[in-house]
Amino acid sequence: MIKVIYISNEARPMDVAEPWLDCLLQEFYNQSDMEKLEGLPVTPFMDRDKVTKPSSQTGFIGFVLLPLFMELAILFPCLEKMSVPEMFSYIQGFLSADQEIREDIRKVVQVLEQTAREILTLLQSVHQPSGFKEIPSKCAKARELFCTVRTHLGELKTKFPVEQYYRFHEHWRFVLQRLAFLAAFVVYLESESLVTRDEVAQILGIEVVREKGFHLDVEDYLAGVLIMASELSRLAVNSVTAGDYSRPLRISNFINELDSGFRLLNLKNDPLRKRYDGLKYDVKKIEEVVYDLSIRGLAKEQEAGGDK
Numbered sequence: 001m002i003k004v005i006y007i008s009n010e011a012r013p014m015d016v017a018e019p020w021l022d023c024l025l026q027e028f029y030n031q032s033d034m035e036k037l038e039g040l041p042v043t044p045f046m047d048r049d050k051v052t053k054p055s056s057q058t059g060f061i062g063f064v065l066l067p068l069f070m071e072l073a074i075l076f077p078c079l080e081k082m083s084v085p086e087m088f089s090y091i092q093g094f095l096s097a098d099q100e101i102r103e104d105i106r107k108v109v110q111v112l113e114q115t116a117r118e119i120l121t122l123l124q125s126v127h128q129p130s131g132f133k134e135i136p137s138k139c140a141k142a143r144e145l146f147c148t149v150r151t152h153l154g155e156l157k158t159k160f161p162v163e164q165y166y167r168f169h170e171h172w173r174f175v176l177q178r179l180a181f182l183a184a185f186v187v188y189l190e191s192e193s194l195v196t197r198d199e200v201a202q203i204l205g206i207e208v209v210r211e212k213g214f215h216l217d218v219e220d221y222l223a224g225v226l227i228m229a230s231e232l233s234r235l236a237v238n239s240v241t242a243g244d245y246s247r248p249l250r251i252s253n254f255i256n257e258l259d260s261g262f263r264l265l266n267l268k269n270d271p272l273r274k275r276y277d278g279l280k281y282d283v284k285k286i287e288e289v290v291y292d293l294s295i296r297g298l299a300k301e302q303e304a305g306g307d308k
Contacts, residue, residue, distance in 0.1 A: 101160050105171045108156045115152065116178045119145045123185055127235060129242040135189050142186050143203075149179060150205030157206075157214040165214065173220060179204055180216065180224025185231055192250060194258065197221045219269050226262075226275045229255055233282040236289045245298045248289045259283050 119142050125131045126138055160168050183203040187195035200216055201208045207215040232251050239247040259279055267273045 102168065102171065104159045105156065105168055108152055108159060109172050109175055112149065112152050112156070112172070112175045112179070115145060115148050116175055116182060119149075119182045120178075123182065123189075126189065127238045129238075132239070132242050132244055132247075139186050139190050142182070146183070146203050153205055153214070162213045165210070169217070173217075176204075176216065177220045177223040177227065180221050181227035181231070182224075184224055184228040188228065188232070188254075192254065194225070194254070200224065219272050222262075222265075223272055223275055225258070226272075226279060229258060229279055229282045233285045236286045240289060240293065240298075245293055248286065248293060252286045252290045255279075255283055255286055 122138055122142055122145070126135055131138070156172065180200050183200045184195040186203075187193065187199065197216060197218065198208055200221055204216065207213050209215060232255060236248040236251045239245070239251075262276055262279060267276060
């Protein structure tokens with residue numbers, strides 16, 4: 001059991017939070033020891049024998065437990081003179097305020113998700129046979145909708161203390177990845193180039209540098225780029241249906257370069273690694289399209305038509 005210790009006003013929150021973390025981890029490990037003795041499987045999260053701790057544990061500690069314990073440690077100098085009922089009433093007020101922040105964040109995120117769906121619906125039309133001619137107009141309309149996104153993200157910034165970005169990150173992580181994908185897709189459709197992290201941040205109206213506040217996490221940017229790769233594999237197939245035989249060749253070159261770039265990264269994030277594992281299937285799918293065009297002579301025919 002984690003015991004409440006007396007804390008002087010001079011104690012740093014980190015000095016208090018770290019012992020609590022140690023106690024909590026010890027409880028995890030004690031529980032896993034008992035499960036091992038009973039012949040039960042032990043999750044890596046609770047296994048003291050694992051040399052390398054899983055990202056689920058380090059992430060849970062770094063982004064959930066440590067910020068929570070830090071907040072409680074700040075409160076305890078005020079609590080040590082209270083009675084037990086008063087102390088827990090005070091803590092309940094802190095937890096209620098935290099819940100209100102999360103609820104306010106959820107409301108803004110829901111609006112962001114709706115806007116993201118509108119942009120996606122707009123861009124999906126480029127997969128139609130007639131949609132390739134409308135790419136410039138569709139991209140222009142998408143950029144107009146990104147103005148709405150910037151407004152909502154500006155509102156989201158005001159809902160929580162800026163230094164607690166990663167404490168609430170899970171609430172907007174998925175929608176931010178989706179928006180990064182949409183921004184990357186728009187830039188590719190416009191220029192057939194890879195969007196940079198700075199460009200995505202500019203389109204969304206947020207920062208790149210963590211110290212400046214609400215920012216685009218590098219892993220969220222990479223996830224968005226990988227989602228775009230999957231969308232481009234679909235675009236390659238639909239380009240053939242629309243009679244555009246040169247586009248799959250250009251997409252193939254782009255995706256191969258993207259794959260080469262990702263191979264240089266040592267990805268530790270489990271969800272990001274799984275998404276990257278899907279990139280090889282996108283590469284294979286596009287290669288099959290290019291192969292079919294080549295054996296039918298359609299790629300050369302398209303090039304000859306372009307020369308004329």
